Amino acid sequence: MLPHERSLVEKLKDSPFALIGVNSDPRERLREAMVAEKITWRSFWDGGTTSGPIATRWNVRGWPTIYILDAKGVIRAKELRDAAMEEKVMELLAELGEPPRPRVQDGG
Amino acid sequence: MNGWLLAASIACVPGCQEAGRSPDRGGSATSRVEALRKEYDDAYEAFSRKYQAAKDDGERQELVAAEYPRPERYAPRFLALASEAGGDPAAIDACAWVLQRSQQPADKEAAYALLLASHLESPRLGDAVRTISRYTSTIAAERFLRAAIARSPHHDVKGQANYALAGLLAGLADLHEAITGTSVTAEQRAQSERYFGSEMLDELAVRDAGEMRGEAEDLLEDVIADYGSVKGARGELAAAAAGDLFELRELQIGKVAPEIEGEDVDGAAFKLSDYRGKVVVLDFWGFW
Numbered sequence: 001m002l003p004h005e006r007s008l009v010e011k012l013k014d015s016p017f018a019l020i021g022v023n024s025d026p027r028e029r030l031r032e033a034m035v036a037e038k039i040t041w042r043s044f045w046d047g048g049t050t051s052g053p054i055a056t057r058w059n060v061r062g063w064p065t066i067y068i069l070d071a072k073g074v075i076r077a078k079e080l081r082d083a084a085m086e087e088k089v090m091e092l093l094a095e096l097g098e099p100p101r102p103r104v105q106d107g108g
Numbered sequence: 109m110n111g112w113l114l115a116a117s118i119a120c121v122p123g124c125q126e127a128g129r130s131p132d133r134g135g136s137a138t139s140r141v142e143a144l145r146k147e148y149d150d151a152y153e154a155f156s157r158k159y160q161a162a163k164d165d166g167e168r169q170e171l172v173a174a175e176y177p178r179p180e181r182y183a184p185r186f187l188a189l190a191s192e193a194g195g196d197p198a199a200i201d202a203c204a205w206v207l208q209r210s211q212q213p214a215d216k217e218a219a220y221a222l223l224l225a226s227h228l229e230s231p232r233l234g235d236a237v238r239t240i241s242r243y244t245s246t247i248a249a250e251r252f253l254r255a256a257i258a259r260s261p262h263h264d265v266k267g268q269a270n271y272a273l274a275g276l277l278a279g280l281a282d283l284h285e286a287i288t289g290t291s292v293t294a295e296q297r298a299q300s301e302r303y304f305g306s307e308m309l310d311e312l313a314v315r316d317a318g319e320m321r322g323e324a325e326d327l328l329e330d331v332i333a334d335y336g337s338v339k340g341a342r343g344e345l346a347a348a349a350a351g352d353l354f355e356l357r358e359l360q361i362g363k364v365a366p367e368i369e370g371e372d373v374d375g376a377a378f379k380l381s382d383y384r385g386k387v388v389v390l391d392f393w394g395f396w
Binding site: 015016033044050058067071072074 | 361363391394396
């Protein structure tokens with residue numbers, strides 16, 4: 001999951017794409033993890049608990065939970081991981097007229 | 109990956125052996141069910157200790173193949189105890205154990221048949237009802253819940269069954285889309301068949317996902333109105349049902365994602381809608 005996300009964010013750094021997290025770790029744990037795991041994308045910090053306000057409102061019961069939104073903010077897919085997630089993201093970028101790009105390597 | 113697919117992917121552990129049979133006899137129905145449960149727990153505990161001590165993946169794989177206590181090996185014995193127990197509520201415990209752990213559709217159907225035959229009016233039926241969630245959605249479970257709603261004289265059991273049925277229908281609707289969608293791979297289909305059986309998938313395929321979601325919404329509204337203070341697996345049903353209703357209504361494919369206003373780890377405020385114009389992957393994550 002994480003290695004693929006890292007590669008995807010790097011590959012699409014000049015595209016209209018954002019990976020946004022909602023993180024339920026304690027604040028210090030999240031800070032350390034972002035450095036150790038080279039996490040460059042932004043996360044909402046959800047109060048340090050899995051029952052934080054955002055996860056509660058979004059009725060999240062399992063982690064990770066993934067939603068993929070198009071440029072209009074419409075939910076277009078749920079629960080896709082890794083290669084399937086990337087495929088959907090590329091499909092939505094193509095709707096915006098973005099050129100196709102080679103697939104990132106898993107674990108890259 | 110959906111919950112049901114996840115469940116399916118961990119369902120099959122290779123190399124099952126017949127569990128050592130000890131006589132499940134003597135004592136009350138409750139004590140026999142308790143003894144069998146302890147036998148399983150001890151076996152699991154012993155396996156778990158060895159697994160954690162294993163040196164590498166190869167050794168772990170061998171251990172799983174040789175010693176993992178597959179619930180499916182114990183299910184027939186729990187079912188036999190439940191059957192012998194007749195109307196004794198210990199049978200509900202035995203059935204609930206099977207429903208919670210066995211991945212075999214036939215085991216679950218046998219458990220539902222026993223519950224339907226002898227326990228629909230039991231005040232303890234909720235112990236079986238609460239094992240059902242959207243990730244264990246089956247048509248056999250649906251039949252059981254509909255019978256429980258119709259026949260149970262107990263307010264809390266009815267509430268739990270209404271809530272469980274709503275989750276189950278939402279799960280069936282998701283599963284319906286997953287098996288009838290155009291992008292379903294042969295491997296996904298095979299996985300679903302292993303977990304649910306092809307008969308159930310065929311029966312489900314001709315139903316209407318929108319109708320099932322609509323009924324789920326109605327049921328959740330009933331739960332909030334009539335059974336809000338009944339205790340469920342995650343606290344009072346009113347709060348759980350409100351969360352599920354929000355998800356069914358607002359967090360579906362095709363809906364504009366609800367706004368999120370929050371702060372990042374350094375306390376800087378931002379909003380989900382700041383990213384309009386971009387394709388967004390929203391990832392609920394954590395290390396803990």
